[in-house]
Amino acid sequence: MLKKIEAIIKPFKLDDVKEALNEIGIQGMTVSEVKGYGRQKGHKEVYRGAEYVVDFIPKIKLEIVVDAGRVEQVVTKIRESAYTGKIGDGKIFVLAVEQAVRVRTGETGIDAV
């Protein structure tokens, strides 16, 4: 059974999270630059005399596919390494994966991850 872990984290935490996951043997991940907000949104600032509202804040999204048995370990590791204690630390989601295929060899399932 494969699971996908999607983690939204603060951009400057990416290196810490990557190192931590490498330590527990996670061999690959996909990273994208995204924007978003949760409770961190909606404060006003002024730039050169013009007010603006800060809504979307830059974040990093990590996507990792692992065997169901490893989910708890990986989620804990991500949470530990991405933590700062301030609002905006992010969220982690766990989703079910139907199938995985390695392009080069055609392997499927856990062998493809």
Add this chain to the structure above:
Amino acid sequence: MKRFRLVTLTMLLALPLSPAWAADGLNSGDTAWMIVSTALVMMMTPAGLALFYGGMSRYKNLLNTLAMTFVAYCLTSVIWVLWGYSLAFGPDVGGIIGGLNFFFLSGITPASLEGTIPTNVFALFQMTFACITVALVLGSIVDRMKFSSWIVFTVLWVTFIYTPVAHWVWGKGWMATMGALDFAGGTVVHINAGVAGLVLCRVLGKRVGYGKEAMFPSSIALTALGAALLWFGWFGFNAGSALAADGLAGSAFLVTNTSAAAAALAWMFTEWIVTKKPTVLGIASGVVAGLVAITPAAGFVGVGASIVIGLAAGCLGFFSVSRLKHKLGYDDSLDAFGVHGMCGTLGALATGIFADPAVNANGTGLLFGNPGQLWIQLVSILATAAFSAIGTLVLVYVTQALTGGLRVGEENEIMGLDGTVHGERAFDLE
């Protein structure tokens, strides 16, 4: 040997009669300097101002800002040699405007002289001032004006607003007669453009999302480069306004640099204290504020006054841009009024205070025993502002009628003018 000495002596005696030494007539030193000055001021528009403004525009409108600046320079170049020069510097009609005697520069030949320089050079020098004045106005309205409307507005504004004011101050018009002191264009250029920008931005209205969305400059690096090019070119603007390669030009040269530097520091330190961060945009803006303020005073004040003027301009500029605009709620996008209007006014008044007859016998200010000069300056400021405001308002409505509306559609504004008007991207980064 004796023959050789005789020939040499004769040639030496003839030297004072040659053109380079003639008291009235072409002076090659002055001419060379004025040709260079003109080139320096030319650079201020398509290079200095274009980059200064372009860098401050949002990425999606960078090219449009550049295009408006470029096209303003080109249109004014043509208009000037058709009727602009004549209206500004033609024979005076009632102190208000020049005649059309020099339409198409008729009657002016390569040998014609204006003082000690060719009339062609003088006319072109003055042209570069007209070009940058109208280009300054666009700073208030980036991101939302139709390109066709800008073109029509430029032609009308240079013809009906710039030439009269230039004539009043420099073309032997009523302000010159009254004794107003404006060495290189505090009123003609900066107050004129600043007020016009304010009017135009009020009629056009605020940008979509102003006050709610973040609107950041696309490239402060370009803006800083633009400011440096403006500074370099401004030596032609101020020192060139002496119209001669002489001590007065040297004096204007000195105070111009000093004021710019002092203003940049003043803006930087003020911003540092108020916001905890000294921004490069602030330093660049401070430079321009100082240059604007010293413009009317350049050929009249000494170095001490230039430091005071620069420091005052830096502070005034900072508060105009960060407080005044916010308080009054108008969208003067790139602060044409905040910097040029306000600091131009400061400079014009400062000229009335600090004008030193030891620098220039034609100007005596309050501190040297002539309090009346300050009043004259005030009148010239108010008259320029009033004429510019009302005249620009009329022309804005004429432009609106001629081009079927001034503003681009909302969807195009949101997508950006570079793509929707020009079909281009400023940078194509991988």
